[in-house]
Amino acid sequence: MSFRSTTIHLVFCCAALPLMVTSVTAQPAAQQNLDERARALQKEVPLIDGHNDFPWALRQNVERDLNRLDIRVAQPSIHTDIPRLREGGVGAQFWSVYVPASFVGADAVTATLEEVDTVHQMMRRYPEAFELALTADDVERIFRGGKVASMMGMEGGHSIDSSLATLRMFYRLGVRYMTLTHGSNVPWADSSTDEPVLGGLSRFGEEVIREMNWLGMLIDLSHVSPDTMRDTLRVTEAPVIFSHSSARALTDVPRNVPDDVLRLVAENGGVVMVTFVPQFISPDVAGHGRAAEVEELRLEAAYPGNANAIEAGMQTWLEANPTPRATLSQVADHIDHVRDIAGLEHIGIGSDFDGISSVPVGLEDVSTYPSLTAELLRRGYTDEHVMGILGVNVLRVMREAEAVAERLQRTRPPSPTLIEHLDGR
Structure with missing residues (x-):
């Protein structure tokens, strides 16, 4: 290469260098801008998470004793504590008052009451951080006051033992949604992870829906079978929620929402609160789980009754x-899909933190919500769209359910119906 060509080469390389540096430094700057926008939006509207299992984690780990698992300080063994809730910009939380579906009858009711008590104890112990919210207006007021507006959701109709009176009393205690089933069928509704018996709702199941409408309690269709979803959407007069579910078209597991139901949710005005449960959002994780089940069945056949051999295998x-x-x-892909099928007004967030043993990369605990908010902004969602997903959509559903209840309570008293009256059992 001649001296002249070398000189020209160096000039062009040096001239390009500032552009290369600008390009490299622009990426962190752009991400910083997204992060700042995300945190600013979470200060404008409450980020409402549809499902957090901290009360059950407290029961499992320390027998419901907040002295032994004080969330005023960091608790790295779980997903939730007050410092990380603040870091994550959580504005409102539906605390799940979950008990396993193996609890039945009066035992299920008692255990659920204990979980409700846990949430009330949280309000009493941490008044600077939490306040019980019973209405959409409460959520906004508490959020403006700098606290986490706290609501309760029952996870499974087994918690009411087929009693409308018990349902009403849970509402009086502050429960604002009920998931119709958990992992097993209840006498009046089919679960997504059990063998179908009713083909959806029984006649008494339809009465449960009508009484929830009368109360203003949100109907949660996570965990229920597609037929139960469709029956509920046919009967209800108020919008529904899925407190922690994702899109079945992307990850084909029974717990997710089929596209035809997403379209019905749009007609109903409801919201699908997209979950973080790894096997519900990743086809690879779901496939791995199915393969593990096959292997476990193989080991059980090879080593009948030998638990140690099965565990080792x-x-x-x-x-x-x-x-x-x-x-x-x-x-975010699942959020995109719900947007594409149901529409922007029908999306929310429902993590299932402290109810899952593994978490997605980037969403490790309650401090990480701003990363998801920033990702939505990066994908082109407007500030208004993001605020809808964070909480405005759910607040609308809550207000519509409250309005339906006000109307129904002017026209009829509470239902005296027993399951025996309609289902003969």
């Missing part, structure tokens, strides 16, 4: 087949 299999990781981006 599963450990070997898992070491050879490590579980894939779901990602924040995949959660």
Whole structure:
């Protein structure tokens, strides 16, 4: 190369250098701008999470004793504590008062009452951080006061033991949604993860829906079978929610929402609160879970009654087949899909923190919501769209359910119906 060509080459390289540096530095600056916008939006409207299982984690870990798991300070063994709720900009939380579907009858009612008591104890112990919210107006007022507006959701109709009176009393205690089933059927509704018996709702199940409308209690269709979803959407006069579900078209598991139901949710005015549960958002994680089930069945057949051999075999299999990781981006993909099928007004967020043993990369605990907000902004969602997803959509659903209840309570008293009257059992 001649001296002249070398000189020209150096001039062009040097001239291009500032552009290259600008391009490299622009990316962190752009991300910083998105992060700042995300946090600013979460100060404008309450981020309402549809499902957090901290009360059950408290029961499992320390027998419901807040002295032994004080969330005023960091608690890295779980997903939730007050410092991280503040860092994550959480404005309102539906605390799940979950008890397993293996609890039945009076035992289920009693255990659920204990979980309700846990939430009330949280309000009493941490008044600077939490306040019980019973209406949409309460949520906005408490959020403006700098606290986490706290609501309760029952996770499974087994918690009411097929009693409308028990349903009404839970409402009086502050419960503002009920998931119709959990992992097993209830006498009046089919679950998504049990063998169908009713083909949706029984006649008494329809009466449960009408009484929830009368109360103003939100109907949660997470966990229920597609037929139960469709029956509920046919009967209800108020918008529904899915407190922690995602799109079945993207991850084909029974707990997710089929596209035809997403369209019905749009007609109903409801909201699907997209979850962070890895096996519901990642096809790879879901596929790994199915493969693990097949292997466990093989081991059970090979070593009948030998729990140690089955456990050792599963450990070997898992070491050879490590579980894939779901990602924040995949959660955003499910939000995109619900937007495309149901519309922007029908999306919310329902993490299931402290109810899951693994988490997506980028959404490790309650401090990480701004990362998801920033990802939506990066994908082109407007500030108005994002605020809808964060909480405005759910507040609308709450207000519409409150309005339906006010109208119905002017026209009829509480229902005296027993399950025996309609279902003969």
